[in-house]
Amino acid sequence: MSRRKEKSNLAIWGMDLSQGSAAALLIKSAFPGVPFIFTVQYGYGEDRIAHGRLGLVKKAFYRMLESADHVTAISHHLCGVIRAYDYCGPLALIPNGVDSEKFNVKNGSSAARKNAKVVITVSRLVHKNGVDILIDAIALVKKKIPTILCTIVGDGPEKASLMRQARECKLEKNVRFFGAIPYAKVPSALHEADLFVRASRSEGMGNAFVEALAAGLPVIGTNVGGIPDIIIDQKTGLFVKNEDPVDLAEKIIFLLSNEAFARNLAHAGASRVLQQFSWNQIAESYRALFETSIAARKTILVATGLFPPDIGGPATYSMLLVNELPRRGFRVRVVSFGQVRRLPKFVRHFAYEIALFKQARCADIILALDPVSVGVPAAFTALLLRKKLFMKIVGDYAWEQGIQRFGVVDLLDDFLQKKYGWRVELLKKIERWSAKSARAIIVPSFYLKKVIEQWGIKSDHIAVIPNACEPSLFEISREDARKELALRGKVIVSVGRLVPWKGFGVLIEAVAQLAPEISDIFLVIIGSGPERKSLEIKIRKLGMEKQVVFFGNLPHDTVLMYFKAGDLFVLNTGYEGFSHTILEAMGQEIPVITTRIGGNPEIISHKKNGILIEYNDKNKLREAMQEIFDMNQESRAQLVKEALITARGFNKERTIKELIQVISAI
Numbered sequence: 001m002s003r004r005k006e007k008s009n010l011a012i013w014g015m016d017l018s019q020g021s022a023a024a025l026l027i028k029s030a031f032p033g034v035p036f037i038f039t040v041q042y043g044y045g046e047d048r049i050a051h052g053r054l055g056l057v058k059k060a061f062y063r064m065l066e067s068a069d070h071v072t073a074i075s076h077h078l079c080g081v082i083r084a085y086d087y088c089g090p091l092a093l094i095p096n097g098v099d100s101e102k103f104n105v106k107n108g109s110s111a112a113r114k115n116a117k118v119v120i121t122v123s124r125l126v127h128k129n130g131v132d133i134l135i136d137a138i139a140l141v142k143k144k145i146p147t148i149l150c151t152i153v154g155d156g157p158e159k160a161s162l163m164r165q166a167r168e169c170k171l172e173k174n175v176r177f178f179g180a181i182p183y184a185k186v187p188s189a190l191h192e193a194d195l196f197v198r199a200s201r202s203e204g205m206g207n208a209f210v211e212a213l214a215a216g217l218p219v220i221g222t223n224v225g226g227i228p229d230i231i232i233d234q235k236t237g238l239f240v241k242n243e244d245p246v247d248l249a250e251k252i253i254f255l256l257s258n259e260a261f262a263r264n265l266a267h268a269g270a271s272r273v274l275q276q277f278s279w280n281q282i283a284e285s286y287r288a289l290f291e292t293s294i295a296a297r298k299t300i301l302v303a304t305g306l307f308p309p310d311i312g313g314p315a316t317y318s319m320l321l322v323n324e325l326p327r328r329g330f331r332v333r334v335v336s337f338g339q340v341r342r343l344p345k346f347v348r349h350f351a352y353e354i355a356l357f358k359q360a361r362c363a364d365i366i367l368a369l370d371p372v373s374v375g376v377p378a379a380f381t382a383l384l385l386r387k388k389l390f391m392k393i394v395g396d397y398a399w400e401q402g403i404q405r406f407g408v409v410d411l412l413d414d415f416l417q418k419k420y421g422w423r424v425e426l427l428k429k430i431e432r433w434s435a436k437s438a439r440a441i442i443v444p445s446f447y448l449k450k451v452i453e454q455w456g457i458k459s460d461h462i463a464v465i466p467n468a469c470e471p472s473l474f475e476i477s478r479e480d481a482r483k484e485l486a487l488r489g490k491v492i493v494s495v496g497r498l499v500p501w502k503g504f505g506v507l508i509e510a511v512a513q514l515a516p517e518i519s520d521i522f523l524v525i526i527g528s529g530p531e532r533k534s535l536e537i538k539i540r541k542l543g544m545e546k547q548v549v550f551f552g553n554l555p556h557d558t559v560l561m562y563f564k565a566g567d568l569f570v571l572n573t574g575y576e577g578f579s580h581t582i583l584e585a586m587g588q589e590i591p592v593i594t595t596r597i598g599g600n601p602e603i604i605s606h607k608k609n610g611i612l613i614e615y616n617d618k619n620k621l622r623e624a625m626q627e628i629f630d631m632n633q634e635s636r637a638q639l640v641k642e643a644l645i646t647a648r649g650f651n652k653e654r655t656i657k658e659l660i661q662v663i664s665a666i
Helices: 019-030 046-067 076-084 131-144 159-168 183-191 207-214 245-257 259-276 279-295 313-328 345-360 375-385 397-405 422-436 446-453 478-485 504-514 532-542 556-565 580-587 618-630 633-649 652-665
Strands: 012-015 036-040 070-073 091-093 118-122 149-153 175-179 195-198 219-222 238-240 298-304 330-336 365-368 388-392 440-443 462-464 490-495 521-526 548-552 568-571 592-595 611-613
Touching (some): 012 019, 019 036, 036 046, 036 279, 046 076, 070 076, 131 159, 131 245, 149 183, 159 175, 195 207, 279 313, 298 313, 313 652, 345 375, 388 652, 440 446, 446 462, 490 504, 490 580, 504 618, 556 580, 568 580, 580 633, 611 618
Parallel strands (some): 012 036, 036 070, 149 175, 195 219, 298 330, 298 365, 388 440, 440 462, 490 521, 521 548, 568 592, 592 611
């Protein structure tokens, strides 16, 4: 194969942390244009990845993830492990499967079984599979069920010690070691049992559980690794405590003594296997993945300051690109500043530039999601490698830093017209240099387009593409949300970084003025930042400790739940380029009050889908909150209905389509 023929119908598929994947990595290094799909099935636990073979396993894992164009994993647990190793690219959950027809054929019971109850485990005889725990549990079960039989199918380095353990427990007649048997005979072995057990210490997925469920057996397992993808406790199986033979013995006795309950578990488990672990479905998932990877026209490198589990606009947007662009003919690579943030302050910037440079060599386009922290290294990289650079800008970095670090007190509109000290002016020059290096600038609002024009960027080089909102991603009733969050009374929710221009101080004062009239009023503030201590002092002075609660940063789903459970969302902000948070609040049907600032009026139509006020106008803010609380049910319902319609208009299809138009036109 020559490098000129890399755009052929070929893909490289590396299976797990293995010599095969190492070979795939070498091929990818030689032919970087050929897509590399890396499938992770590792079941030996995170400790083995981190420390195995004197650290070589960890290094190999990092290198494979760094080079992969798409990664798949067989369980949610392994998806989490992959993200923990700083992989920010496309990631698909595709489990292993089972031939249900092969395992569903009854072959009859062995005559040797007679009337005994039979527990079976199928596994390699290694420490991670916990067969020693099962043997200890069988010794306890024997006291209640003397005729208990335990069939152990499999071989491995611990076989001799396990057989010795069985003898020491006087279980020679109760525990049978079958050794390794042909795979075709596994269904017959399962059908001779009443119950499948595996007390795993770690598990990538646990395919043996799927096979046991397909064979119609109830199953018992530990809540580790990928097993929770298969077992739903009390519904498709039972969980036992880790390293606890007593609890395991009790669960075995319970299922063997309650046949009706065991049958229901087995039936539900078999149905789950048919729905989620069919080889036909899995093969179709891989077919679509390979076709998408091979058909990709260009590679986009996304430079971002944040990536999930980080929260914030860049994290949400970069994940949207990772999920959606591959479906539209693009490969996506992501370099997040979070991958180097743990390094010392100046070292991290150098390390980020190196990481970006390495990935950019195989990219056609670089998309930077801010003009300075990742925008400057992206601009240098694009210049050195002669790559097309596009930039998304959602704010003025120089202004934000000026307020937080250099004594600036002006709002953005005034800031753009004035001159400040040399440090602020230097930041202005830096962000404007990087912006001018881009082929096109993407902004989420017409307000921000006017801001960027004042940087000296031509209007026809700036595209307005609003952020996307997917309100249907989180569904829960208001009553259930309030119950789960233990909320009561009139609940006001506000979300944002605790920085001066977010106006939390005035919001707290306005709520304090309402408190004498609305005794059960509460303000929930979600977010973190440098203003927290001063805000806490203000709360104590106002005697509002019981009415105002700080929650810091919360997971995205939890934030949405607070929106659903709350009575009112307030964002008293002095700057907002285009607020994704406002859209998400509207999507969860909570009335919105915000300011006539920045891009907010492009989302909110006053008294149609929300209420607009002037920034930091405490009296108007108090009156607006009182107006929402006094609304009758019909008026409130109409307000949130219009808000939901607005939120749904800002959808991902529109966002991605318009982005592709911009990057394809140049």
